[in-house]
Each structure stands twice: as C-alpha cells, then as structure tokens.
Amino acid sequence: MKKIYTLAAAVMLGAIGAQAGQLFVVGEATQYGWSLDDAQALLSTPENDNIYTGTLYLNGEQEFKILASYEWGGTEYGAAPDASLTDGKITLASGTNDEGYGKIKVAEDGNYLITVDTESLSATIVKSVYQESKVIYSSLFMVGSATAGSWSVDNGTPMYQNPDDPCEFSAMDIELNEGTFKIANTLKGGGTWNGKYWFFRNADNENLMALDQPDDLQWSIVAPGNYNVVANTATCAISIKPADNTGIADIEAGEAPAEYFNLQGIRVENPSAGLYIVRRGGKTFKTLLK
Numbered sequence: 001m002k003k004i005y006t007l008a009a010a011v012m013l014g015a016i017g018a019q020a021g022q023l024f025v026v027g028e029a030t031q032y033g034w035s036l037d038d039a040q041a042l043l044s045t046p047e048n049d050n051i052y053t054g055t056l057y058l059n060g061e062q063e064f065k066i067l068a069s070y071e072w073g074g075t076e077y078g079a080a081p082d083a084s085l086t087d088g089k090i091t092l093a094s095g096t097n098d099e100g101y102g103k104i105k106v107a108e109d110g111n112y113l114i115t116v117d118t119e120s121l122s123a124t125i126v127k128s129v130y131q132e133s134k135v136i137y138s139s140l141f142m143v144g145s146a147t148a149g150s151w152s153v154d155n156g157t158p159m160y161q162n163p164d165d166p167c168e169f170s171a172m173d174i175e176l177n178e179g180t181f182k183i184a185n186t187l188k189g190g191g192t193w194n195g196k197y198w199f200f201r202n203a204d205n206e207n208l209m210a211l212d213q214p215d216d217l218q219w220s221i222v223a224p225g226n227y228n229v230v231a232n233t234a235t236c237a238i239s240i241k242p243a244d245n246t247g248i249a250d251i252e253a254g255e256a257p258a259e260y261f262n263l264q265g266i267r268v269e270n271p272s273a274g275l276y277i278v279r280r281g282g283k284t285f286k287t288l289l290k
Contacts, residue, residue, distance in 0.1 A: 020044050020158040022139075022187065023052045023077070023116055027064025027103065031057060031136050036070045037189035037197070040138040042114060043158050047262075050119040054138030055128050055166035058112050063103035066116060070188040073097065077116065077123075079104050088126040092116070111135045113163055128166060135166045137185050137233055140199070142171060144181030146221040153190040159183070159231060162267055167234035172261055172277050173243045176227050180218035183209065183231065199231070209236045228277075 021044035024036070032038035042052040058064065068075035078101030079085075080093040085106060093101040104125070106112060111128040128135070141156030149155025159169035182200050184190030189197035201217040202208035209231060210217070219240060221227070226243040258280040260271040268276065271289055278287045 020046075020160075021049055021052065023118075024067040024070050025054075025056060025064055025114070025138070026067060027062065029058045029060075029062035029064040029104075029106065031134065036067075036072070037192065037194075038186055039067070039070055039188065040136075041187060042066070042116060043139050043160060051115065051117050053113070053115045053163070054161055055111055055113045055130070055135050055163060056138050057134040057136060058106050058110065060106055060108040060110075063105055065098075065101070065103055068118075076101065077118070077121075078102050080121070085125055088124050090123050090125065092121040092123055094118075094121065111166065113166075114138075129164065130166055133167075133234060137161075137169075138166075140169045140231060140233075141184045141187065141190065142174075142181045142229065143184050143190070144218060145179030146176045146181045146219075147179075148175065153184055153187060156184055156187070156190070159229065160266055164267055164269075168230065168232050170228070170230045170261070170266075172228050173226050174229065175225070176221045177224050178221055180220050182216070182218045185211075185233075199233075199236075202236070207238060209233075209238050211236075228279075 022041040024039040024041055026034050026036065026039050040056055042054040045051050045053065066077040073096065075094055076096060077092050077094050080091040080101065083091040085104065090104065095101045106125060111131055112125050113128050114123065114125050116123045138161055140159040142159060143151060143153050143156040147157045149157060157171055157174055159171045162168040162170065182198055184198055186197050195212040199209040199211055200213050201219050202210045203215060203217055206219065227240060228243050229240050231238045258278050260268045261277040262268055273289050276287050276289060
C-alpha cells in the first residue's frame, strides 16, 4: 500500500517561489493591446528557469509577441521565419524592435495555456479546458512589509496560476514576516501605484479581495511564519493560512480526499514519486511520495 510521509521541520525546504522570472505578453490579441503597464507576466517554473507558463484570453487572428522585460528595446520573442502555430506548437525566434521574428496568432478567440521555452526557442499555445469567462490575469504578486521583497513591486512574491482553474492563484509555503501586504495584478502598472493594478482587502470581509478601491486596505500578518495564500480573481475570495509542516506521521493513502500541489503551488492530478504539498482535511503539509 502506498504511504505518504510528511517531512519534519528539520528537513523543510526554504521559502517556495520567493522569486520567479517573467516574460510579458503584448499585442492586439490581448485584452490590453500594446500597453506595457497592463502587460501580463508568464512566470518561470521552479523546476526550469527557461520555461515560462500562464493562461490568458487571446483574440483569434490578432497578433501578439512576447517580451523579456516590460520595457521596449529589449529581447523579444515571436514566430521563427516561415513558422506558424500548428497543432498548438510553434518554433520561436528572438529579436528586438520587431526585427528577427514574426508576430504570433491563434485561430480562435479563447483562453489559451501558453508555455514558452527560451532555451529551445519553442512554445506551445493550446486552448484551456477552462472557457467559462475571459482570463485576464496570468500571475499575481504579493507586495508589502510582510513579504520578502517588502514594497518593491518588481520583487513581489509571485502567486502561480492553476492551469486547471486559471482564475485561482497560489503562493504555497511562503515565509511571511509580521507586517502587511496587498496584491498587484501587473508589475509595470503596479509600480505606478494606480489602484486599478491592485487587489486590496475588502473593507467588509478580510476573506475577500477588492479591485481598485479608494482605501489602501491591506492584509495583516501578526505571527511570522510560513503561509499558504490562495486567491481567486473570479470570486475575489482569498485564503491566508499557516502552513502545517511540523511532525512526522504515516498517513495511509485513501484515509481522506487529498489535493496535491507541486512546489510552485500548481495542482497535480496524478502525482508520481517526489516532493509535494498536500491539502487534506483542512490541513496542509509537505509530503514525500515513494
């Protein structure tokens, strides 16, 4: 019988996902066009910092490209010469200022899971299973005195998108200090401190987020420690709970339903051997599957 072994605090990993690389999607195919203030970030994965991923709504037969920074004049990625999106795959080329590559198009309107490999210069762009509403955010960033990056928006703690439910974002087992934080939905725009780029604590319910509200309400962390933070941009619900990583216990598989996440907080439907974060019966802990 398969067993799950929770890890003792002595062998806990450090803060998960404190930093991540970003690529930025811009173009007429996006909901914000060529605005760099609004450009959404694809986040690099902890397993491979050359691979970036995120889900966004794209307009069919409209052009877009991918930037390595949220400023013009840097490295840009697009279609390699004579390449086009075929069966969800495309060969990329890099260049600058629209030179050295072509723009990318998808055939139909919809939410697309975009994965970019900057080492092999390739990408997959496939329609998401989730099509209930337009996905306008591909990543979120926690910013504030409670976070490792303090009030630097560029050093915000990334919240990773769930590819199965792309309105859900999580930062799992992250170290938070005593202090406060709010959540930016873009990096460049967030740096302007314009309220439309921020989710704040709802004035009436701390378990809800409020976009672009007049008061700069933030969530407070009273006890320093490791936390799991999960936010949903469709329902505006947010959960901030201490991560339970203490003790060693044998838990036989099948005792209670369990949700498995990789170390970047993305849900895994069929976990194989390896290290995971498990949510079971209201508790969250790291586990090693053998």
